[in-house]
Amino acid sequence: MTTLSVRGLHVELDRKMIVNNIELEVSVGQWVCIIGPNGAGKSSLLKSLAGIIPSTGKILIDGSNVRELSERDRACWIAYVAQEPVMPAGMRVFDYVLLGRTAHLKMLATESPKDLEIAHYVISELDLDNFIDRDVATLSGGERQRVAIARALTQASPIILLDEPTTALDVGYQQEVLELIDRLRKEKKIAVISTMHDLTVSGLYPDRLLLLAEGNVVVSGSAESVLTPENIAKHYGAKVTVITHESGPVVIPERSK
Amino acid sequence: MRTATARKITPFAWVIGAVAVLLTLTLGVSIGAVSLAPLTIWSEISSNLFGTVSNSTGSESTIIWQLRLPRVLLAFVVGAMLASAGCAYQGTFRNPLADPYLLGVSAGAGLGATIAIFNGSGSSRILLPLAAFAGALGAVILTYSLGRSAIAGRSSTALILAGVAVASLLTAIQTLLQQQNTDKIREIYAWVLGRLSTSGWNDLAIITPYILVCIIILLRYRRVLDVFAVGDEEALTMGLPVARARGAIIVAASLGTAAAVAVTGLIGFVGIIVPHILRLIVGNSYRILLPLSIIYGGVFLVLADILARTILAPQEISIGVVTALLGAPFFLFVLGSSKNGSVT
Numbered sequence: 001m002t003t004l005s006v007r008g009l010h011v012e013l014d015r016k017m018i019v020n021n022i023e024l025e026v027s028v029g030q031w032v033c034i035i036g037p038n039g040a041g042k043s044s045l046l047k048s049l050a051g052i053i054p055s056t057g058k059i060l061i062d063g064s065n066v067r068e069l070s071e072r073d074r075a076c077w078i079a080y081v082a083q084e085p086v087m088p089a090g091m092r093v094f095d096y097v098l099l100g101r102t103a104h105l106k107m108l109a110t111e112s113p114k115d116l117e118i119a120h121y122v123i124s125e126l127d128l129d130n131f132i133d134r135d136v137a138t139l140s141g142g143e144r145q146r147v148a149i150a151r152a153l154t155q156a157s158p159i160i161l162l163d164e165p166t167t168a169l170d171v172g173y174q175q176e177v178l179e180l181i182d183r184l185r186k187e188k189k190i191a192v193i194s195t196m197h198d199l200t201v202s203g204l205y206p207d208r209l210l211l212l213a214e215g216n217v218v219v220s221g222s223a224e225s226v227l228t229p230e231n232i233a234k235h236y237g238a239k240v241t242v243i244t245h246e247s248g249p250v251v252i253p254e255r256s257k
Numbered sequence: 258m259r260t261a262t263a264r265k266i267t268p269f270a271w272v273i274g275a276v277a278v279l280l281t282l283t284l285g286v287s288i289g290a291v292s293l294a295p296l297t298i299w300s301e302i303s304s305n306l307f308g309t310v311s312n313s314t315g316s317e318s319t320i321i322w323q324l325r326l327p328r329v330l331l332a333f334v335v336g337a338m339l340a341s342a343g344c345a346y347q348g349t350f351r352n353p354l355a356d357p358y359l360l361g362v363s364a365g366a367g368l369g370a371t372i373a374i375f376n377g378s379g380s381s382r383i384l385l386p387l388a389a390f391a392g393a394l395g396a397v398i399l400t401y402s403l404g405r406s407a408i409a410g411r412s413s414t415a416l417i418l419a420g421v422a423v424a425s426l427l428t429a430i431q432t433l434l435q436q437q438n439t440d441k442i443r444e445i446y447a448w449v450l451g452r453l454s455t456s457g458w459n460d461l462a463i464i465t466p467y468i469l470v471c472i473i474i475l476l477r478y479r480r481v482l483d484v485f486a487v488g489d490e491e492a493l494t495m496g497l498p499v500a501r502a503r504g505a506i507i508v509a510a511s512l513g514t515a516a517a518v519a520v521t522g523l524i525g526f527v528g529i530i531v532p533h534i535l536r537l538i539v540g541n542s543y544r545i546l547l548p549l550s551i552i553y554g555g556v557f558l559v560l561a562d563i564l565a566r567t568i569l570a571p572q573e574i575s576i577g578v579v580t581a582l583l584g585a586p587f588f589l590f591v592l593g594s595s596k597n598g599s600v601t
Contacts, residue, residue: 050493051493070498071493071498072496075494075495075496078494079494082490082491085487085491088541090540090542091541092261095263095264096487099487099495102492102496107481107497107498107502108477108478116262120260155495
């Protein structure tokens with residue numbers, strides 16, 4: 001069973017501390033969600049795990065050091081879906097999904113029939129068959145997320161990082177994408193680390209929440225233990241009521257009288 | 258279930274390409290002060306290559322084999338290189354306006370070659386392309402780092418502005434050198450305007466090996482160029498060693514450009530015109546664009562050369578003037594349609 005362990009992770013940009021002393025452990029099949037106010041360092045944390053921005057501290061997969069891996073090997077372990085994935089104009093959905101095989105190809109190689117087969121498999125699995133010839137730049141927000149997730153799945157990495165996968169989506173697409181991620185992590189045994197904006201939504205699917213404030217993890221644990229009016233007042237500066245519902249805690253901002 | 262395969266050129270497109278190449282080459286050789294029939298041309302070529310009997314007269318034979326064919330082939334090779342270099346720069350910089358000329362690469366190569374000529378290495382068939390290459394590589398690195406750090410961010414406009422600035426600077430230095438060496442100014446001036454040399458097979462023989470190697474390298478990166486389309490950050494997380502791949506592509510494109518520039522002088526806009534017309538027809542995948550840019554870049558420059566030779570015949574216009582006359586309006590068109598530099 002693959003486990004990602006993060007020990008004392010530290011990110012600095014222009015000599016300013018962005019993320020400080022993060023401890024995190026995720027195994028395949030689990031979903032950890034990072035929440036926190038704007039500017040808390042959520043995206044930076046994810047990007048440092050993806051290798052996009054430099055960081056210090058340990059990032060281990062089953063005990064071996066991720067930093068020693070080449071770009072390709074790292075990508076075989078960790079896939080990343082950006083908050084707003086770049087959708088190059090004129091690229092077909094199929095070609096875009098196929099890009100996910102890059103990690104498994106030598107730099108100057110082209111795809112084998114097996115790579116094409118994997119892309120087709122993921123596409124049908126995500127019900128994107130009717131989209132394969134569409135230009136990715138013409139897709140709606142929800143379709144883009146699904147296509148980007150398809151690309152990450154084609155990468156076949158046991159760990160997937162998702163930066164605010166539902167922020168730009170209306171409630172219908174939001175539910176669809178979250179259900180999809182939840183099904184995939186269970187069926188395919190994938191470890192998911194996501195950031196999320198909407199507190200109520202963040203309590204629905206993930207196993208654990210990490211509340212980040214000014215780069216530090218201030219609270220972590222189950223949705224019930226993290227999403228309390230006290231925590232939210234302290235770190236978001238918001239006055240909220242939290243209602244317990246069978247799906248999870250419901251966070252409602254209070255209107256001032 | 259609907260299926261798809263990776264993008265590649267269809268056999269039909271290959272056939273069209275081959276026909277276009279043969280037609281333009283024949284046309285290029287046949288047009289001139291003395292018009293030649295296609296049959297005469299091919300029987301002469303066949304006699305030189307395979308020892309068959311030629312039906313051309315002695316003077317026709319000289320015109321074909323010693324004058325026109327090497328020139329037409331030089332135009333083809335240089336056009337193929339400039340167009341594929343432009344195409345590769347566009348892919349790796351994610352910038353539809355990138356072109357060896359506009360990025361300052363040609364000016365850098367020009368400066369390098371000028372310095373070589375003034376130092377008496379101009380006749381050296383090995384040193385000249387190398388000096389041009391050093392200049393080209395220096396220029397593209399300067400342009401890219403300036404464009405990156407510009408306040409405007411890494412928008413396509415910033416990169417092109419940096420390229421224009423670098424090109425102006427290098428051209429100014431080159432002019433300065435020229436004025437101090439007035440004895441060679443004629444040689445340099447003709448070269449700056451861009452010309453397809455008439456020195457028989459020599460020039461072609463010098464640059465073809467360089468260009469062939471560069472084109473083969475670029476072709477092998479055609480899939481990688483498609484990966485660049487998602488941007489550096491996502492490409493990196495997909496396992497592409499972004500810096501290393503970009504470096505290799507820049508070196509190959511710049512070396513090839515330098516080799517072309519060393520012989521023909523500054524010929525601009527080929528790298529924009531050809532890939533862009535192709536984009537409108539076949540889409541944006543570099544797996545298709547790059548091979549087709551090679552084919553039609555060659556075709557384009559052969560046709561441009563025919564124009565240069567015939568518009569004011571018997572006078573010749575510099576080929577660089579022809580490509581600029583065609584390319585500058587086209588550049589404005591692309592600038593207008595690239596949505597204010599929306600590509601990062």
